[in-house]
Amino acid sequence: MTAAPRTGTKGVxxxxREAQILEAALDELGRVGFAAASVAAIARGAGISKPMVYSYFGSKEGLYAACVDHAGSVVADEVERSAALGAVGLERGLLTVAGLTEALDGRPHLWRVLFDPTAPSVGPAAEAARRHTVRLHARAVEGVGEMLRLAGDxxxxxxxxxVQVWVGILDTVMRWWADHPDEGGAAVLARAERVVGALVDVR
Incomplete structure (x- = not known):
């Protein structure tokens, strides 16, 4: 006999319910950052009470840790998927951007949630962020290393x-997109391809 799913408030x-709270929190955190984020605003966005947010996630920091883990998984999983395609050099970099603009289409704010300068530097959220950024850094070193070796460096x-140059370019593209959320993923990819193309074609 299959057990009935655990229910939250009013039969949800x-x-x-956790997914609703998480989505509202991701929107709020991506918009204003951890320091300025309001649990009350998150509760309103989810259509529930503020105490209920605490009953599900324990604290603002606990909710943020869950958001970081979600955003980090989306971003790092996609970067690793793109890396596994086997492209090298500039092609690999553009494939990474292409994958991210598809995975984050409609929600570029997830990038800001993962890389929030106002976030706690210790605790579960910081640990979650480090876990995913370690994955991202490893892929950056791998991809950039291949490119330099092909050039004999x-x-x-x-x-x-x-690696710092590449990470800076990617971070700039993604933060620009978060500032212009009306831009679709395909449009952002096209802009990135034009800009990067112009950089490498300077004579």
């Missing part, structure tokens, strides 16, 4: 610098 299954300092 607990998993469904094996200098580890050059690798470190170029």
């Amino acid at each position: 299954p607990r998993a469904e 094996t200098d580890p300092v050059d690798l470190d610098l170029m």
Whole structure:
């Protein structure tokens, strides 16, 4: 006999209610950041009471940790999927952007949730962010390292610098998109391809 799903308030299954709260929190956190985010505003967005948010996630920090883990999984899973396609050099970089603009279409604010400068530096949220950023950094080192080796460059300092350049470009594109959420993923990808193309084609 299959057990009935756990229910939350007014007969709403607990998993469904958690998803509603999480979605409202992701919107609020992506818009204003952790420091300025209001649990009351998140509760209103989810159509529930403020105490109910605490009953599900324990605290603002607990809710943020869940949001970071969700956003980090979406971003890091997609970057790893793109990396597994086997492209190298600039093609790999553009495939990464293409994958992210598809995965985050309609919700580019997830990038801001994961990389929030106002977030706690210790605790579960910080641990979740580190866990996913370690995955992202590993793929960046791998992809940039392949590109430099193809150019005959094996200098580890050059690798470190170029990883920072690549991460900076990607972060700028994604934050620009979060500032212009009306831009669809396909449009953002086209803009990124034009801008990056112009950079590498400068004579």
